[in-house]
Amino acid sequence: MKRHYLILCALLLLLLAACGGSQPTTPADSGDTGSSSQTVTTPAAEAAGPVIVRVGWGGSPDTLNPGTAVLAEAYTIFELVYDSMYQLQPDGSYTLELAESVDVSADGTVYTYTLRDGITFHDGERLTASDVAFSYNLYASQEDFPFLPIYTSYFDSVEAPDDKTVVLTLTEAIPNIESQLIYLYVLPEHIWADVPDAAEFENTAMIGSGPFKMKEYRQNEFVSLDAVKDHYLKGPQIDGAVFQTFDNPDALVQALKTGQVDMITEMPNTAVAALRNDANVQVVSGPPLSPSVTDIIFNVVTPENCPPDDGICTGHPALQDRNVRLALAHATDKQNIIDVVLLGLGAPGLTLIPDSLGDFYNDQIQDYEFDIALANQILDDAGYVDSNNDGVRETPDGRDLIFRLNWPSDSVDSPRMAELLAGNWGQIGVRTEQQSLDPDTLTSICCPAFDFDIILWGWGSDPDPSFLLSVMTTDEITTGTNETGYSNPEYDELFVQQATTLDDAQRIAIIHRMQEIAHHDIPYIIPYYAQEVQAFRLDRFRGWLTDAGKVALEDPSSLLVIEPVNR
């Protein structure tokens, strides 16, 4: 039952914001003794000491075990400390990381990777093909790892015929092997093979092969990393990085303003204007590298699709009618929501596939324009009229169009969005009963129980559209991943097709068609695609990545290329 929320977090690999609010944190400087000598250096007087980048963020990794980590902050650290077969670039493309070349068999099921020379773990041991095979088999066989098994579901076998060669055999050809492998970090076999229960392993030493190595980790306080200068691929120009946890987003902004940290990876959008006026600070914003979508979920599950075991299915019958959803869509002033909730830092949304997914995003879809008169007309024509003049329309059989509207209590923006929606929808004779619920309660009424009318929530995903597309398939209704109960045989058919279509252009065409169907049927209203915002100081380091199409919110990218200003 918790899957919905946890997958959301797990897949929000590089996005800090979504999970940041829900975890307890302590003030950052409370336990900073271990690294205080480095972190309090002033910008001017530091030529002698090690050059440490200080990053401020709102969260903290939940664990250092890549198999069991849930929070996005953990994955940020994994990206720095571990390597995987592929690396996601800020432009959305993939490059080989551990391997120098890959050979794909004609039928697309056998991938033969040749590893680069001279890769070592942080403890000096060589990283060989058998470490890769060991790691992949661990992820595939370990049932207690909550999320990673979905990436190994197409694995048939992984073998290491010699030190430099990894042979990965799949059960069938798939188009997106890169996105399946980027989060399968390669672990040292000589350490993990001796671990009795990998799911319980705390992994505090965290030996990896990445450009940074673990120095010290204190949950909810800080993570301190040392640079691996002689990394085989990309030695950082700095000596280390410290990630400090801040309890309050306003404090995070202040820390950047005063130079206490060099970079912040999240902030309230209200801070953007003030920070842009600061000559020492640069603010960048853009679509996130890994998609994060906010959605307005309609309960459209039909009685015959109601999950037999868990389903309660108390949704308002009017929401089954596309005309009602269409009217609500026309009555939703997305730009106003973007202005108020995001201070303009976002774009109107169409379907679950956001603009940050590049070619997969269908930008040809014409959205339902904001038109109260048209929305009223649609409801009038469909027989929803206010016959008793109480300001609320009724269904033809006399039930008021009053919808329950819920959202997770840890969401900062949802209350304002609910208020705006109530204002918009009130103009077409639709009323809402609003209540925020804690995420566990929301999960229990959401799906597969379908004990709700409308929910404001969201999804995070890896950079491949498969997962987000699967959310609307009939198969996922009983699992609870399909939160609307939407079911369309044509859509289901296309989903199966795209999963095994190897030709990129063909797959994209199918995915575009799926978005058209989803947009036409309106199981969701997507109010916006939010931009990510981060900011950094220019007085200590230069070379921050700012011109990439998307914000590289995974700090690795910038941390690998920035260099001290006065060197």
Added chain:
Amino acid sequence: MSPSPPPIRSFWRTFRRNRMGMVGAVMLILAVLIAVFAPALAPYNPYQPTRVTIDDIYAPPSPAHPFGTDDAGKDVLSSFIYGARVSLIVGFFASFISVVIGGVIGISAGFYGGKLENGLMRFTDIMLVIPDFPLIVLLVALTKPSLLNIIVVIGLLGWTSSARLVRSQTLSVKQRKFVLRARAIGAGNFHIIRRHIFPLVLPLIVVNTVLVISLAVLNESALSFLGLSDPTKISWGQMLNFAFTRGAMSAGAWWALVAPGLGIVWLVLGCTLLGQGLEQVLNPRLETHHLSVGSKMVARMMGMKEKPSEVKAVSGD
């Protein structure tokens, strides 16, 4: 026969001389007037959906918006005026519930004594040691956070102090001669309570009501600040919640925090001052006598700290 409560005129004469009480009364009356005439006083209707632009968000105070605007571009002054309604409604009704429960339990326990008193007072003790606010949070989270539920929950948990005070006053009144005489000539329990006990306990109940209002206002604000209030009702706590979570400090929008914050202080301070003023006037034991050491003694009995400067002056002699 029965001693009547001090006539209203003599009460007013005494109360008028109590500066603290008068200040509190004026503050409270002002807040009530603002709440009652909110639609006339507020420049905008905060419940009316309006289309705003990004420039309207956290706009500083200006002639159009004397208290600036909030995170949704709404006029802070208007929300502030309307927000007084929720605080006062919750304050008055919740404290009414509290005091009714506390009064009934206190009088019953004090008057009947015995097993009933023992049972009721142990129950009061149990309620007294349960930390109120966490329980309120839990109950509100479990029920639907409507205004009614919040009133009921705060009311149901705020009666313990009233019950204890009313009981002890009842115990002392019960022993007085006129009560014993009334019983001797055959007056029933209910008659005695209604005609003799209640009128003498009433002043204490009035004082307690005013003091419990401030508690209820604080609890309601805290609930709203935690996002547990009815999201469709504007209250001061909710305004603080939005300002705090949606980056008012980062935007430098102090006005979004100051207005509702001062509103809560205003109301709570007004209730406290009025309550203490009334206590001094109505409770004979706290009445100052021109021969007694006076103010110091009263101050100590009310649990207020003596001013350090006074202490120093005494020891310096």
